Amino acid sequence: MELPGALQQALEAELHHAAPKKLARTTSELSLRYRKDPSDGRTLIRNAADVRAYAAFRMPATFAAAYMVLEAVRTALPQWAPQTLLDVGAGPGTVMWAAAAVGWSFDSITLLEREAAMIDLGRRLAQKGEESIRAARWIKTDLSRDGHVSGHDLVTAAYVLGELNENTRQAVLERLWRNTRGVLAVIEPGTPRGFERIKQMRQRLIEQGAVILAPCPHDRPCPMEEGDWCHFAARVSRTRLHRLVKSGELAYEDEKFAYLAASRLPGGRANARVLRRPQVRKGHLVFTICTAEGIGTRIAAKSDKEAYRQARKLKWGSSF
Numbered sequence: 001m002e003l004p005g006a007l008q009q010a011l012e013a014e015l016h017h018a019a020p021k022k023l024a025r026t027t028s029e030l031s032l033r034y035r036k037d038p039s040d041g042r043t044l045i046r047n048a049a050d051v052r053a054y055a056a057f058r059m060p061a062t063f064a065a066a067y068m069v070l071e072a073v074r075t076a077l078p079q080w081a082p083q084t085l086l087d088v089g090a091g092p093g094t095v096m097w098a099a100a101a102v103g104w105s106f107d108s109i110t111l112l113e114r115e116a117a118m119i120d121l122g123r124r125l126a127q128k129g130e131e132s133i134r135a136a137r138w139i140k141t142d143l144s145r146d147g148h149v150s151g152h153d154l155v156t157a158a159y160v161l162g163e164l165n166e167n168t169r170q171a172v173l174e175r176l177w178r179n180t181r182g183v184l185a186v187i188e189p190g191t192p193r194g195f196e197r198i199k200q201m202r203q204r205l206i207e208q209g210a211v212i213l214a215p216c217p218h219d220r221p222c223p224m225e226e227g228d229w230c231h232f233a234a235r236v237s238r239t240r241l242h243r244l245v246k247s248g249e250l251a252y253e254d255e256k257f258a259y260l261a262a263s264r265l266p267g268g269r270a271n272a273r274v275l276r277r278p279q280v281r282k283g284h285l286v287f288t289i290c291t292a293e294g295i296g297t298r299i300a301a302k303s304d305k306e307a308y309r310q311a312r313k314l315k316w317g318s319s320f
């Protein structure tokens, strides 16, 4: 997956004057800070150089994850056309670009973000977007302190709730859910800790009356075994600059993420979700799937032509 052309060009123009060596250094410092995963509310992105590094090395990957999550929501609710979007911890506006790329068009977009340097970059990038992106309302605020915003059809929080301490996270989650008229989507890194947070938030939202639209095909306790974690992957094409900054040769990387989409809307839930990359064996495909009955394996044999043809379309993360 690649960034939309307009965003890619805007980003390249922003990074044009950044010295690659310095960008690479800032990138690895930032990466280290994120890997420590402090979840204590500390500011991880601290200045304009951090913001540039984030945009260069993280934005393409978080865009890809957000796109896949929102696409899962759109697949579940094909008739739904959200008119208003609230994205919190918006960073450079990644999720709003992904929501537009999925095909929704919004009357209004509101973005909450704490760091002024992020907002500055996000606003500049947005100037290259479609009308609703250009007109997005950016609010500089700390989620843990306020964030009073009225109801929105779609509410999103990507790679941000994990930066808050546990008590704050619960309070913010509940506030976000109260502000959700349709669907609340939360994305976290696809690590055991990221998944653990998603699992806790899922439980809390179910207690508040939410229906989990995706990835779970049920609202029962999560059947994932101890030591395993539910996550998905988005394949991201690496740009020339990206390769330079991350000093790698591969043409792509896989962004691993965990997520949940909680809904107030009727219907839309699938019967099953594919939990890993399907395995191609001689004469058959093997799937690990999650259903209301738990996690299990399904086999699609080549001898059953129609079933095999359908099964070949399924990927890691697909619902059916």
Ligand SMILES: C[S@@+](CC[C@H](N)C(=O)[O-])C[C@H]1O[C@@H](n2cnc3c(N)ncnc32)[C@H](O)[C@@H]1O
Pocket (backbone or CB within 6 Å): 045, 058, 059, 062, 063, 088, 089, 090, 091, 092, 093, 094, 095, 112, 113, 114, 115, 118, 141, 142, 143, 144, 157, 158, 159, 160, 163, 164
């Ligand atoms: C990892 S970035 C994610 C940005 C964007 N959502 C994305 O997926 O690319 C986290 C963002 O959340 C912001 N953030 C962290 N804590 C925050 C808080 N308490 N209030 C508002 N924004 C916050 C950070 O400044 C940063 O821009």
